[in-house]
Amino acid sequence: MNEAWKQWEGQVADGKFHLREYLGSSERGPVFLTEFGEQEPQRAAIKLIPADPQDADAQLARWALAANLMHPHLLRVLQTGRCQVGGARLLYAVMECADEDLSHVVLKRALTPAEASEMLRPVLEALAYLHGKGLVHGHVKPANIMAIGEQLKISSDGICAARDKNGWRGNRPSVYGAPEAGTRGCSAAGDVWSLGVTLVEVLTQQLPVWEWKGQEEPELPKAIPAPFGDIARQCLRRDPQRRWTLAEIGARLDPDAPALGKLKTVEPRLIVKPLEAPKPPAAPKPMEAAKPTVAARPRPAAKAPNASPKRSYAIPAIAIGVAALVAIFAVPKLLNRGPEASPEPVASAPETPATQPKEKTVETSAPAEKLVANRPASNDAAPAAAVAATAPPKPAMKKASGDVVRGAVLHQVLPDAPQSARDTIRGAVRVGVRVHVDASGKVVGTDLDSAGPSKYFANLAVKAARNWEFTPAKVDGQNAPSEWLLRFEFAQDGTKVTSVQAAR
Numbered sequence: 001m002n003e004a005w006k007q008w009e010g011q012v013a014d015g016k017f018h019l020r021e022y023l024g025s026s027e028r029g030p031v032f033l034t035e036f037g038e039q040e041p042q043r044a045a046i047k048l049i050p051a052d053p054q055d056a057d058a059q060l061a062r063w064a065l066a067a068n069l070m071h072p073h074l075l076r077v078l079q080t081g082r083c084q085v086g087g088a089r090l091l092y093a094v095m096e097c098a099d100e101d102l103s104h105v106v107l108k109r110a111l112t113p114a115e116a117s118e119m120l121r122p123v124l125e126a127l128a129y130l131h132g133k134g135l136v137h138g139h140v141k142p143a144n145i146m147a148i149g150e151q152l153k154i155s156s157d158g159i160c161a162a163r164d165k166n167g168w169r170g171n172r173p174s175v176y177g178a179p180e181a182g183t184r185g186c187s188a189a190g191d192v193w194s195l196g197v198t199l200v201e202v203l204t205q206q207l208p209v210w211e212w213k214g215q216e217e218p219e220l221p222k223a224i225p226a227p228f229g230d231i232a233r234q235c236l237r238r239d240p241q242r243r244w245t246l247a248e249i250g251a252r253l254d255p256d257a258p259a260l261g262k263l264k265t266v267e268p269r270l271i272v273k274p275l276e277a278p279k280p281p282a283a284p285k286p287m288e289a290a291k292p293t294v295a296a297r298p299r300p301a302a303k304a305p306n307a308s309p310k311r312s313y314a315i316p317a318i319a320i321g322v323a324a325l326v327a328i329f330a331v332p333k334l335l336n337r338g339p340e341a342s343p344e345p346v347a348s349a350p351e352t353p354a355t356q357p358k359e360k361t362v363e364t365s366a367p368a369e370k371l372v373a374n375r376p377a378s379n380d381a382a383p384a385a386a387v388a389a390t391a392p393p394k395p396a397m398k399k400a401s402g403d404v405v406r407g408a409v410l411h412q413v414l415p416d417a418p419q420s421a422r423d424t425i426r427g428a429v430r431v432g433v434r435v436h437v438d439a440s441g442k443v444v445g446t447d448l449d450s451a452g453p454s455k456y457f458a459n460l461a462v463k464a465a466r467n468w469e470f471t472p473a474k475v476d477g478q479n480a481p482s483e484w485l486l487r488f489e490f491a492q493d494g495t496k497v498t499s500v501q502a503a504r
Helices: 002-006 056-067 102-108 113-132 188-204 228-235 246-253 455-465
Strands: 021-025 030-036 042-050 077-085 088-096 145-148 151-154 397-399 403-405 408-411 429-437 443-450 469-471 473-475 478-480 482-491 494-501
Touching: 002 021, 042 077, 056 077, 056 088, 102 188, 102 482, 102 494, 113 151, 113 188, 113 246, 188 228, 188 246, 228 246, 429 455, 443 455, 455 482
Parallel strands: none
Antiparallel strands: 021 030, 030 042, 042 088, 077 088, 145 151, 397 403, 403 473, 408 469, 429 443, 429 482, 473 478, 482 494
């Protein structure tokens, strides 16, 4: 579907939102780069989903609910409505456009304990804010944890009332979803479960192992540093009543930190109509018209927030200290701490929220992921869609010992997994394959970076990876070999793949 969606670039939704660039897709529809505002437009992401007659009004109501929320760690929903694009009847939500999502960081490397701590506290704050209002997030996962500038935020377009089963309408059980979510709907305890799964993944690049129909507690990777191993185990109790509360998680993370919910928030007014053009000044009264006037000194135009955010896959690290009581928690420069280059997703995925740099084409479940943009938030879908490969990213210039031009994906092959095999999957099976590319762009070797739980699907991923082709990397104008990490994710409804070129 993403090839069809990409053809929507250049069209206009609801007569005012230009679909500038296809950023990726969620499991329900595409996400595009757009602008919001008339006088001083700011960069934004617009998510489109089919207007299901049975759920359209309820979906718009959920988005309206999210648009009325304001928290420093919640991605803002700016405007919602109905539209037609390419002959399809759609619903849309215009949101802040993120610079990066956590799923693309984890694709490359695990977080350090310090980074995980800096990530976890803002997420706890945002969830505490929602739970305090009787709301739940419903889709906590790395692709929905994003950064805008130096702020960490979680997606908000999937927010719903507690116990709202329609929040999962049309979605298969998520690998991040709690065991009871399918029958009881979304809940605060379900958010805690999803947070536990997310914490395990960002620290180990692995998911907990457990059976949907079983009764045993999930099996966690052994190498989880304290206190996160304890936190994850208490989040992943099968019995929702036995799971820790957000307050207990916060206390275990840092016993000396203030209680959650101390951040000041402002309740905005819901935007239900396009911004109106400023009204012309009233005509002067007759007596005033006769008076000479003095030309006002022009003031510099105010800079629209996020109008030109710095495109970077890293966010400066700021220690969490006493200042955190009165300021927004900062996000660490996650990728700059790693040994490799920034990830370049090249295939769409339900779980990459929504923003990405212009020189790259991203998957979203957005995430990340161009969540995340430039990737917007994708709730599971990121809100966040059948999976197909996106166009290969354009080569990006990078300085090293000499002038380096990074390669790009020229041809990619998805594993040929029969539906009978997919039907055995619960959640998703993830396989990482590292490919060695020679100076001509051909794959000359493959290694399993992470085999996942199934040798069958791992073999399919390796076989597909051997047939990929790339444009050669260049060093000082000469073709050079390169190395790529391909991450395949198999699910019952399809396969997605993301590629990352390793740094030289």
